[in-house]
Amino acid sequence: MSAVVIDGKAIARSIREEIAREVEQLKQEGIHPGLAVVLVGQDPASHSYVKGKVKGCEEVGIYSEVVCLEESVSQAELHETIEQIKKKTNIHGILVQLPLPPHISEEAVLDLIPAEKDVDGFHPENVGKMVIGKESLLPCTPHGIVKLIQTTGTDLNGKHVVVIGRSNIVGKPVSLLLLQENATVTLCHSRTRNLADLTRQADILVVAVGKPHLIGKEHVSPGTIVIDVGVNRLENGKLVGDVRFDEVAEVASYITPVPGGVGPMTITMLLANTVKAAKAQTRKGD
Numbered sequence: 001m002s003a004v005v006i007d008g009k010a011i012a013r014s015i016r017e018e019i020a021r022e023v024e025q026l027k028q029e030g031i032h033p034g035l036a037v038v039l040v041g042q043d044p045a046s047h048s049y050v051k052g053k054v055k056g057c058e059e060v061g062i063y064s065e066v067v068c069l070e071e072s073v074s075q076a077e078l079h080e081t082i083e084q085i086k087k088k089t090n091i092h093g094i095l096v097q098l099p100l101p102p103h104i105s106e107e108a109v110l111d112l113i114p115a116e117k118d119v120d121g122f123h124p125e126n127v128g129k130m131v132i133g134k135e136s137l138l139p140c141t142p143h144g145i146v147k148l149i150q151t152t153g154t155d156l157n158g159k160h161v162v163v164i165g166r167s168n169i170v171g172k173p174v175s176l177l178l179l180q181e182n183a184t185v186t187l188c189h190s191r192t193r194n195l196a197d198l199t200r201q202a203d204i205l206v207v208a209v210g211k212p213h214l215i216g217k218e219h220v221s222p223g224t225i226v227i228d229v230g231v232n233r234l235e236n237g238k239l240v241g242d243v244r245f246d247e248v249a250e251v252a253s254y255i256t257p258v259p260g261g262v263g264p265m266t267i268t269m270l271l272a273n274t275v276k277a278a279k280a281q282t283r284k285g286d
């Protein structure tokens, strides 16, 4: 293997240490950042993600609470729960764990969270601000990806980044954030023709598709930085990315593993957003 493996866990740990120091300082000023997570139903993956978020909060000293609701909850009941959380002065960030059951409108729920408490960065106001390059709460996974790329010491200015996947939570926002860093961005999706011809032109390749082992060495030119966002569970229980790690690591300059690459950065950026939200809300009149 010639590529350097980007150790997302270690990078996340060092950012969390910085966040913990900042939380400690805020507490001395009488500000205790707080996060509320709303969890609907029994989906094991959602429960495991929420557990990771609570653990992350504990690690850095952020107060957290989880509100669990039955799968059968009505849209009105869920709205009422969020309205109650909004009134709590000790809560600066509100997150609704997705996906929600099919009878619930996710869009209506996300619109209810005030933009200043939207620590997932999904509220249309925050998305709009990100599009025009204004200060906002950024979506966690895309923000974490940009941080990971920056740890390689690569100057994004003028680099050709190819992103595969155009979802609202990863592909589109990461493309915008990289564009703001002055990269030249090509955004690919399921209708893209001659995918490998495009990906082979990349200095940096970000793969966010959700198909195990889709990308192989035929897609990657020597020296490319490869960021694998995919998280796929195989029938044997093994967790793998969208990239065939072993063969791509032969040609790439840097590569993220799955697990242990992008994943740990997502929760870390959520913690950072909660602290940012707490500061913005409590220091408003300063």
Ligand code: NAP
Pocket: 141, 164, 165, 166, 167, 168, 169, 170, 171, 188, 189, 190, 191, 192, 195, 208, 209, 210, 211, 214, 229, 230, 231, 232, 262, 263, 266
């Ligand atoms: P998504 O909403 O399902 O979007 C997948 C995207 O991939 C779509 O834009 C789709 O194109 C495109 N696509 C599908 N097949 C393709 C192909 N053969 N060639 C090129 N493009 C193709 O998924 P997502 O929510 O963005 O998540 C993507 C992956 O990242 C998943 O594995 C997810 O679990 C993972 N993820 C990880 C984290 C983390 O923290 N590590 C966070 C979020 C997501 P169309 O738009 O044309 O359908």
